Amino acid sequence: MKKKSVETKSKKVKRAIKLLNIEAENPSDKRFLKKTLNTPGILKASERSPLYGFKKIRNLLRDSFMDRMKYDTLYKYMTEKKTFKDRLIFIRTIRQGFGATRRMLFSQYRKLSENIQVSKEAYTHINGVELWKELNIYAQEKWGIKKIGFTEIPRDIIIKGNHILYKYALVFIMEMRKKQIDDAPHALAGFETIRIYNKLGKAVLDIGSWLRKKDIRCQPNHPLGGLVSYVPLAGKAGLGWQGMNGLLITPEFGQRQRIAPIYVEHPIFSFTDTNAENFSWIERYCDNCKKCMEECPGDAIQERKKIYNNEIETIGRLALCIDPVKCFPYFRKFEGCSICVKVCPFSKANGIYQILEKKT
Incomplete structure (x- = not known):
């Protein structure tokens, strides 16, 4: 009976995958991008847009034989040694990952089966102030999201080779639990990272459906594999x-x-945009602190940043801070390293931000 039950679940998952229109709910999917490429009014990446870190790794391993040998040797060495505790947490992560994937498939399929078509003129009757309050209450009570912003998207921060359907963005932030992050670089911290990716991904899909019911045309984007530099x-x-x-x-x-x-x-x-000068003191503090750079086991954090663009409105410069080729092996070894997050003074406790700002 158990075997039959497992087979039945497997068939249900396969059927859900076949029926699931991934493009509608996962806008970073290549098939979706290809189908929407000629949509009027889409916002495409510019020549100064950044690349994803993993694309740099892929190109390095594809183009350079010697670098590929060094990388494979380093990767093999770093993945050999794991504590018993890490292995147990890794097994738990895999089991919960499979369960979460199965639940997500059925959840997305149900949402797609009741997908609401919103006309272009539907938004005109909306009271933005009231809806903003409703949105914040809904996001916090159902998903625990306490921070939401709204802004216009500059083309220069769309990931190179990609595009998005609309030029404004609601930005959602979800907290990772301090106790688990303090366990870095062990697997509890990595598990917490993956847990938040999963939960926040489901949250924006759900909120996107909620917005469509309010007659708002929107395009949710999962926190893992975005179309824009977040x-x-x-x-x-x-x-x-x-x-x-x-x-x-x-x-x-x-x-x-x-x-x-x-x-x-x-x-x-x-718009929730603020003047860049309100936050510029953070860069001055980081230049003096450098704890994350000193503690990074892969020496991946670069003191001299690669600048993509100096002219983005209310942001200023767009900088690449991490060498992904050096970072990825350690991130992979611990299923999400998080050492730099752990040692950052800003992550220590609530209220520390204001204390550090006064000292700077």
């Missing part, structure tokens, strides 16, 4: 600022968070 987008939305290691620093959580946007067709809400 840190400068969150910075432009007035939620925080880029730290020494390239991650977002917020007054509430320091670096203990993940980011996901929902792209919106019209400027229904008031």
Whole structure:
């Protein structure tokens, strides 16, 4: 009977995958991008847009035989040694990952089966102020999201080779639990990172469905594998600022968070952008601190940043802070390293942001 039950579940999952229109709910999917490439009014990446870190790794391993040998040797060495505790947490992560994937498939299929078509004119009757309050209450009560921003998206922060359907974005931030991040570089911290990616991904899909029921045309984007560079987008939305290691620093959580946007067709809400000078002191503090750079086991955090663009409105420069080729082996070894997040002074406790600001 048990065997039959397992086979039945397997068939259900396969059927859900076949029926699931991934393009509608996962806008970073290549098939979706190809189908929507000729859509009128889409926003495409510019020549100065950044590349994903993993694309740099892929190109390196594809183009250079000697670098590939060095990388494979390093990767093999680093993945050999794991504590018994790490192995147990890894097994738990895999089991929960499979379960979460199965639940997500059925959840997305149900949402797609009741997909609501919203006309272009539907938004005109919406009261943005009231809807903003409703949105914040809904996001916090159902998903625990306490920080939301709204801004216009600059073309220069769209990942190179990609495009988005709408030029405005709601930006959502979800906190990672401090106790688990303090376990870095062990597997509990990595598990917490994956847990938040999963939860925030489901949250923006759900909120996207909620917005469509309110007659708002939108495009949710999962926090893992985005079409836009999330840190400068969150910075432009007035939620925080880029730290020494390239991650977002917020007054509430320091670096203990993940980011996901929902792209919106019209400027229904008031922009939450703030003046860059409100956060510029963070860069001065990071230049003196450099704890993340000193503690990084892969020496991946670069003191001299690669600048993509110096002219993004309310952001200023767009900088690459981490060498992904050096970072990835350690990130993979611990299923999400998080050492730089752990040692960052901004991540230590609530209220530390204001204390550090006064000292700077």
